[in-house]
Amino acid sequence: MKPLRALALSAFFLAPALAAAADIDGARLSMLWGVPFAGVLLSIALLPLLAPHFWHRHFGKVTAAWSLAFLVPFAIVFGPAAATAGFAHALLAEYLPFVILLAALFTVAGGIYIRGNLQGSAGLNVGLLAIGAVLASFMGTTGASMLLIRPLIRANDGRKHITHVVVFFIFIVSNAGGSLTPLGDPPLFLGFLKGVDFFWTLQHIWPETLFIVSVLLALFFALDAWFWRQPGERLAADPTPDTAPETFGFDGKVNFALLAVVVGLVLMSGLWKSDVQWNVAGTVVGLPGLVRDAGLILVTLVSLALTPGQVHEDNQFSWGPMQEVAKLFAGIFLTIIPVIAMLKAGVNGPFGAIVSAVTRADGSPDPAMYFWASGLLSSFLDNAPTYLVFFNTAGGDPVTLMTTHAATLAAISAGSVFMGANTYIGNAPNLMVKAIAEDRGVAMPSFFGYMLWSVGILMPLFVVITFIWLR
Template sequence: MTSLFSRAPRAVLPILGLLAPALARAADLDGSQLSVMWGVPFAGILLSIALFPLLAPMFWHHHFGKISAAWALAFLLPFAIVFGPGVAGAGIVHALLAEYIPFIILLTALFTVAGGIYIRGNLRGSPGLNTAILAIGAVLASFMGTTGASMLLIRPLIRANDNRKHVVHVVVFFIFIVSNAGGSLTPLGDPPLFLGFLKGVDFSWTFIHILPDTALLVGALLAIFYAMDWWYFHRREEIRPVDPTPADEKFGFDGRINFVLLGCVVGLVLMSGLWKSDVVFDIAGTHVGLPGLLRDIGLLVVTVVSLQVTPGSVHADNQFNWAPMQEVAKLFAGIFLTIIPVIAMLKAGVEGPFGAIVKAVTNPDGSPNPAAYFWATGILSSFLDNAPTYLVFFNTAGGDPQVLMTTLAPTLAAISAGAVFMGANSYIGNAPNLMVKAIAEDRGVKMPSFFGYMLWSGAILLPLFALMTWVFFL
């Protein structure tokens, strides 16, 4: 007997045949012919992410997924009506297969592996030890992600200093260094760099071109932190007479198998960047290469293996749960869909609706201005998510990875540095910032308010960014 399922493929083929011309035209969307109003849903979702957690935190906590879906539909439905379902469908397929799904799979793998490692024991939070932990975190952040490194180290760092009177500065510098600046050297470190990797930027490019910038920023921050922590540490009554968490456990790692799995993650991403294969699958106009497909399958296997082999006690000690990843997945689904027309308009250059933005970061001779790109990318990354901000300016600079890695290397370096480094300017500049703040407050640390934190970042980070501009981008 012929079932409905066996008839379905033959019924779909004529439909795909009718849509094929529209799917082919989707990649050629002319941004110069679009109205700036098509960018409203993208701006709306970014402003929602920035403002709702501050103005209506409970409402946002319960309904952020619905808000993200509403903005996505606010773009997709009119877009499908105006340009046809084929063009809209091709845009969705490209956003999902070329960017969103690989992005979420990598974040999930890093989040799971990091959540499977627990550092036990209670260290003594001296200036030297604290500085060493921040330095180690800066290195780890580029290989297990700023989120992974932050979740791995923030709890033992707070435990090490819970017998001290002044701890706020320790957490603030942790956000500066581990949750942001340290993730600048590889595509594994921070989401915007992985998006660049997916767009064709070589895996080692950021390490080669951003290493001096990172060394200057992280080195200066570690030196400032050590001096500040030394001053606090030697003040009278800084050390409490009773340690809230005495050293009753031997220092060590639980869930050590996840270090091996972390190496597998690094290897899979390297494989997808170094292996060039002619095997390409064309799915509704989107090309999916064999190396990227095997990378994503491998990362899913690593995630499952980590969940199976990590003892439940490790997840319990780390307070591991899926809430952060669920939030990221829902919000970025809306972001990657609503950014479709924005990218098309930016690619249109000075002839497009966003010509003013392009001119603002362009020299009179038509060449891009690295210093302007650094600050424009950084300012937006301070208050909006740095991943879509990176995409915006990546495409403003032309969107051709080969040109950006060579002729326009200073511009790509400025975009990369601005997106990663200036995410530390506010709590909402990068996802780990709020996660670290929440964990610290749960442990009794009285963290600064939103604007109080910006006083810290303004006083410490902005002068360093000005110095970096003078040294690297002028």
């Protein structure tokens, strides 16, 4: 079992950068290479419904099995040396930075307890969602989600219907709210690293963001107010009743400063240019990234050391949601490699029809098609590399994209961020919020059940955005 376990762990740490490390030509790949990725998605979608007990006990093993279904053939076809180099590159340059950042935000936000007998009325819930939407563009969708999801659930723990509250939270705070700055969502941060001005997205897609957030808040208020008025909605056994008033305030305040440090470290790693670097097993490790990751680990440890135990107890803090997301996304990152490689092959690859569809007959880019292509693929693939694929398809020159083809860059940015809300795997915070909610006893929709919400609510809004801003 030990060799199998070691191989499974190796599979977990492989990520999209493996495609570059092995120099895979996506134009030569068969669509069959996408089967393991489809298997991971179908497992996440179906097994919690068909075999819930088995899934909750063995989801890590299932993900590892699909990862091996890609890794073993990859090593056979491209050679063990390429797999080893890919493992080193992915471990140091992709997966560890991802997990370290997520763990830091999860720990710091979990160390902040918002005191007070918050009662989840429609007005209070809308206020929390609106605050989260604003915070998301400045502390990231992950940071804002981790900070507010616990108090939001606690505020509604005396209600019969809570599921819709968490679903709209994912729509607004975990996705749409992060569309205005590079700090908000990973795709925009990658664009910033490519040369897009820091405030460019704020200047160019604020109308679309204001529209979708405002409409979602209005829809949520109408639905939540309707539930609030229903007989039996407010449960008799409210864990935080009005008869036990608690002064509003914050415990674990040191974590606000640590949260600012996290944002600063991430921004620093994108702005700081250094020639100091090391070659570790063929992977270049730069000083800015190393300082960022070391700083995030230190922030995590400081938060755990300084946060009073009572705060973690009040927040019902546990590592279960973090472990679940880390394992599932590791399998997704691994098995997505050939899919991203096929997309990068452009018109010569298996997805050539998609790439061709975003270009008009006269050769100019079609913003509406870029919006839908980048958005729909971001719903199921990692939205960061998907953004880069279409950024490069549109020319890859940030100056041209910010001026001549500004509508196209706006479409790619909006599509990658907004449509990350279409599925649980479209953006990392989605699955994290789902895991925390389920850990608190909230009955969340299944994979396809959640998509019924997104298709019914979000898709019509995307159509309106297309006709108003992307024609």
